[in-house]
Amino acid sequence: MNYWLMKSEPADCSVDDALAAPGATVAWVGVRNYQARNFMGNAMKLGDGVLFYHSSCAEPGIVGLAQVASGPYADPTQFDPASPYFDAKSRPQAPRWQLVNVQVLRKTRHLGLPALRAHAGLQDLIILRKGNRLSITPVLAQHWRILAGLMDGAESAVTADQGRTKTDAPGANGHTSAPS
DNA sequence: GCCAACGTTGGC
DNA sequence: GCCAACGTTGGC
Numbered sequence A: 001m002n003y004w005l006m007k008s009e010p011a012d013c014s015v016d017d018a019l020a021a022p023g024a025t026v027a028w029v030g031v032r033n034y035q036a037r038n039f040m041g042n043a044m045k046l047g048d049g050v051l052f053y054h055s056s057c058a059e060p061g062i063v064g065l066a067q068v069a070s071g072p073y074a075d076p077t078q079f080d081p082a083s084p085y086f087d088a089k090s091r092p093q094a095p096r097w098q099l100v101n102v103q104v105l106r107k108t109r110h111l112g113l114p115a116l117r118a119h120a121g122l123q124d125l126i127i128l129r130k131g132n133r134l135s136i137t138p139v140l141a142q143h144w145r146i147l148a149g150l151m152d153g154a155e156s157a158v159t160a161d162q163g164r165t166k167t168d169a170p171g172a173n174g175h176t177s178a179p180s
Numbered sequence B, C: 001g002c003c004a005a006c007g008t009t010g011g012c
Helices: A015-020 A034-043 A113-117 A141-151 A156-166
Strands: A003-008 A025-027 A049-054 A061-068 A101-112 A136-139
Touching: A003 A061, A003 A141, A015 A025, A015 A049, A015 A061, A015 A101, A034 A136, A049 A101, A061 A113, A061 A141, A101 A113, A101 A141, A136 A141
Parallel strands: A003 A049
Antiparallel strands: A003 A136, A025 A101, A049 A061, A061 A101
């Protein structure tokens, strides 16, 4: 069993959006980086642990606990000319981009970058490295253990309450939570 | 909006 | 296969 951190822009797909999806499961569309693709296509296994991370927003950080919920398959958006992720050079016979489904298990206490940096045991977390841009990164078991402990901090109840007031209508789709 | 860091492209 | 130019990411 391996562990991963997966970035999503909340304006695009927030953890609440994912929770509102059927089975709390979303296809991780739009990855157009070969290293990240290879993680999904080769390394991920069903049931692997995933940290759901909000990026490019006011408060970047880990916001949820998730898991890999499918094997790899072709990202359908690469063949859709209307999609921002369309790739004209990809052929259906030889898809260039693969993805997996990700199922959110629960929201967690928000773990922002300052909180993560403050923990000595997390110094080598890839996401904390300067200039890191990779949207999917492996997480060491030792880091996962620390993070799991932090997630269950005293503020988790507060986070859960916020989630409840905010997301009440399942299937309510177009609610874009204030983009940055 | 700035800027550092990194990936990709394309000329040679 | 090198490398400069360019584009993108993403925190601040």
